[in-house]
Amino acid sequence: MMDKPSNIHKYPIIELVVKLASRCNLNCSYCYEYNKGDDTWKKAAKFMSNETATLLGKRIDEHMKEFDIEAFDIGFHGGEALLMKPEKIDEIINCIKKEVSGKIYFSLQTNGVLLDKEYCDLFLKHNIMISVSLDGLQESHDKNRLDHKNEESWQKVVNGINVLQKYCPDNFNGILCVIDIDSDPIDTFDFLSSFDVDIDFLLPLQNYQDLPYWPNNDKTAYGKWYFEIYKEWLNGRNSHIDVRFLKNIIVQLLGGQAIYEVMTTNPIGLLTISTDGFIEGLDCLKATGSGAQITNLNIRNSSFTDSLSHEIVKLRQSGIDQLNQKCKDCDFLKGCAGGYIPNRYSEKDGFNNPSVYCDDLYWLLDNIQKDLIKRTASR
Numbered sequence: 001m002m003d004k005p006s007n008i009h010k011y012p013i014i015e016l017v018v019k020l021a022s023r024c025n026l027n028c029s030y031c032y033e034y035n036k037g038d039d040t041w042k043k044a045a046k047f048m049s050n051e052t053a054t055l056l057g058k059r060i061d062e063h064m065k066e067f068d069i070e071a072f073d074i075g076f077h078g079g080e081a082l083l084m085k086p087e088k089i090d091e092i093i094n095c096i097k098k099e100v101s102g103k104i105y106f107s108l109q110t111n112g113v114l115l116d117k118e119y120c121d122l123f124l125k126h127n128i129m130i131s132v133s134l135d136g137l138q139e140s141h142d143k144n145r146l147d148h149k150n151e152e153s154w155q156k157v158v159n160g161i162n163v164l165q166k167y168c169p170d171n172f173n174g175i176l177c178v179i180d181i182d183s184d185p186i187d188t189f190d191f192l193s194s195f196d197v198d199i200d201f202l203l204p205l206q207n208y209q210d211l212p213y214w215p216n217n218d219k220t221a222y223g224k225w226y227f228e229i230y231k232e233w234l235n236g237r238n239s240h241i242d243v244r245f246l247k248n249i250i251v252q253l254l255g256g257q258a259i260y261e262v263m264t265t266n267p268i269g270l271l272t273i274s275t276d277g278f279i280e281g282l283d284c285l286k287a288t289g290s291g292a293q294i295t296n297l298n299i300r301n302s303s304f305t306d307s308l309s310h311e312i313v314k315l316r317q318s319g320i321d322q323l324n325q326k327c328k329d330c331d332f333l334k335g336c337a338g339g340y341i342p343n344r345y346s347e348k349d350g351f352n353n354p355s356v357y358c359d360d361l362y363w364l365l366d367n368i369q370k371d372l373i374k375r376t377a378s379r
Contacts, residue, residue, distance in 0.1 A: 011267040011317050012067035013304040017283055018056070020048050020089065021079040022275045026111050026153055029144045030178060032205050032342075033079065038286035040294065045275040047084050052277040053092040055299050057099025063304045064102045071103040076128075077272075077283070082114040086122040093126050107131065109176070111145070113153055115160030120167035131174035131200075132161055136188035140180035161195060174198045181213065181221055185228040186237075193238035200244050201226065202262075205287045207356050208346035222357060223364035230368060234375075246368075252335040253369050265323075265337045268316040271307060273299065281312035288345040315341060315351060324352045332365040 022044035024034065033041060045052075060072055074096070076089070084092070097104065108123075112132040123130060134157050135141040142152040164172040174197050177188070192199050203222060206212040214221050230246050233239060248260035258264030272280040277299040285292040295310045307313050315322055320333070327338040338344065339355025346353055355361060 011269050012069060013063055013271050013308075014069060014071075014269040015073040015075070015271075016056075016060070017075050017077050017270065017272040018048070019044075019078060019273060019275045020076050020081045020092065021083040022046055023083060024078055024080040024111070025083060025113060025147060026080065026145055027148050028146070030204055032284050032287035036205070036210070036287040038290045038292070040286070040291055041079070047088070048092060048275045048277075050091055050095050052275070052299070053095035054099060055277060056273060057096040059299045059304060060096070060104070061100045061102070064100070066305060069102065071105060072100070073105050073107070076106065076108040078109075080111055080114070081108050082110050082119060086118045090122055090125070105129075109133070110160075111153070112157040112160035113147075115163045117163065117167050120163065120171075123168045123171045128171060129173045130164060130168075130171050131176055132157065132164070132172070133176045133178075134158075134161070134192065135178050135180060136183055137191050140183045140188065143180060144178070165195070172197055174200065176200045176202060178202045178204055179222060179225060181215060181225060185225045186232060189229045189232070189238060189243075193241045196240070198242040198244060201229070202245075203340070203343065203357055203360075205284055205340075205342055207288055207343055208348075208353060210287075212356060219359040220363040221360065223360035223362075223367070226364050227367055230364075231371070234371075249335050249365060249368055250372070252337075253365070253372060255334075258337070262340045263335070263337045265320045265333065267319045270316065271304060271313065279304070279307045281310070282316060282341060284340075284342045285312070287342050322351070324349075324354060326354050330354075330362075332362060332369075335365050335369075336361045 022041045023046055029035060032038065063069065064072055093106065106126055107129040109131050112134065135145060138154040141154040145153050147153055175192050175195060177192060177199060179201055204212055226246065229243065233243055233246065244260050248258055248263055252258055258266055261268050261270065272283045272293065274280060279295050279297040279299060279302060280293040281295060283293060293312060295307055295312055297307050308317065320328065323338045327333060339357055339361055341351055343355040343357055344351045344353045
C-alpha cells in the first residue's frame, strides 16, 4: 500500500463533480468526454442510482467529520445532467442530504437545451446554482455545438436561459464559453454580458498531441483575444460582470490568492464521482487519453482519503511541486501557475510541460502587468 502524501491533512477533499448522467443530447466537436479519444463512458451506468447517491452521502459525511469540514460543494455534471428527470434528481439529492450532517451547497452545469419550469422548481427547492454552456454568438456556438442529428443548438440554449431568467433568476449564476478564436472578442463579450451573470472564457482543451488552432500560426492569438476584453472591461465596459479568468490573473499579479482552480499554484481538493460511484481525478484529463482520469477506486470500497494517495489525485494536490522547471523559473508563475493541467500533456513527458498555450499566457500576463503598472502610476 502506498504511503499517504504528507500534505493530505492540509488539503482534504471539499468539492465533488458528481456525474448524474454519462450520456449527452449534444455532440460537441471539442468535447473531451466523447470526441477526444476517451471511451470509458460506454461502460458507465447511464444514470446515477439512489443506492450510489446514498453511499456517496455516507462518504461525504465520513470525510467531513474526519477533517472537520463545515461545508461541502457538489457540482452536478454529465454528459448532460438534465437527461435525468427532475423528480429523479430530487431523489438523488434527498439520498445525499439524508446521510450528511454538515452543510452542502449544490450547483449544476448544463448545456441548457432541456431547461423548463419543472427544472427551475427543482433548482429553487434545493437552491441549486446553475451555469450554462454558451459559446457566444450563434455562428461561433453552432460551429461546434450540434446535436446528434447535426442540428444547431444555439437558439434552444438561449431559450433555456430565458426560462432560467423568468422562473429562477437568482439561481442562474454563470456562463461557460469556449473561445472561438475567429470570433470578435468584444462582440462575444457584449452578447454574453447581456445575461448579467459571471462569464468563464475557456481555452479550447488542447495539448501537445492535439495542438490548438492558431490563426496564421500566431501563438499569442488567444492572449490577444483575452486582452481585447481585458482592456474594455477594466475601462468600465460591462464592469458589473465577473470575468473569472481575467479577474484571477489580476488578483494574483497584485499579490492576492487565486480564486480560479484552472490557474492556481494552490492544491485543489476536488474529485469526480462517476455514475457508478467510481472516484476519479480531474474529468478533463479524458482529453489526454482514454481512462487518464481513472483511479480504480469506488465509493463502495474506498474513502475519499484513500484516493489522496493516487498519482492522478496528487497531481492536483501538489501545488508548485508538480510543475516543470520552466514554469517554476518563470516570472509569471504567480498568475499562470503552469496553466490548466490537461493543456500540459504530451506523450513524451506526460504533464511535465508548460501549457501548450504558454506563449499566449505569457503574452497576456506580460501585457496585463504592464497595463496595471501604467494605471497605478497615473493615479
